[in-house]
Amino acid sequence: DAGITQSPRHKVTETGTPVTLRCHQTENHRYMYWYRQDPGHGLRLIHYSYGVKDTDKGEVSDGYSVSRSKTEDFLLTLESATSSQTSVYFCAISEHGASSGNTIYFGEGSWLTVV
Amino acid sequence: GESVGLHLPTLSVQEGDNSIINCAYSNSASDYFIWYKQESGKGPQFIIDIRSNMDKRQGQRVTVLLNKTVKHLSLQIAATQPGDSAVYFCAENIYEAGDYKLSFGAGTTVTVRA
Helix, strand or coil: CCCEEEECCEEEECCCCCEEEEEEECCCCCEEEEEEEECCCEEEEEEEEEECCEEEECCCCCCEEEEEEECCEEEEEECCCCHHHCEEEEEEEECCCHHHCCCCEECCCEEEEEC | CCCEEECCCEEEEECCCCEEEEEEECCCCCCEEEEEEECCCCCCEEEEEEECCCCEEECCCEEEEEECCCCEEEEEECCCCHHHCEEEEEEEEEEECCEEEEEECCCEEEEEEC
């Protein structure tokens, strides 16, 4: 296991409510990522972080925000959840960035249902 | 859009046989590839990787082959076991719009028959 803990693992929430998913790593890796996984789409990058307080958007960032106040924690927030955000969310970490060859290790996932 | 894809969405294999999972990519500039295994209800697990300056790399019961001429990647699993039943993804490290990113294929579901 890569030392990644996601919480909560399962959540059901109502449309319009805010939701925060937490990712905690014990590997002291610089890079952290949030992906979502949906049938037919594979894994798609939402946001990533390349250091404390340093974040950037991925390919599906609309409706999501992130924060990284400590090396070990990366939070994903859905400001106002919509049904289209029902998905499985994976946190991932890597020691180096993509330009160095990018072995990314994944957490166990957070299943989010927006009703 | 996705530049990585798998030839077959499902693969059924007899226990003990060898499995071959294929992946095609379209970006000839890609320099790094990874195979992941994802069991039901779990996160993707790193299996093996290969850089573009290599044609073959072996791990424990797994071999990855890279054919840059036809932009094709394959994962071979020797003596397939029931525990190998999972979805297998290939990922490609591509340079796009001024940055590198990892692009994932949709996955092949491998089912091992007893």
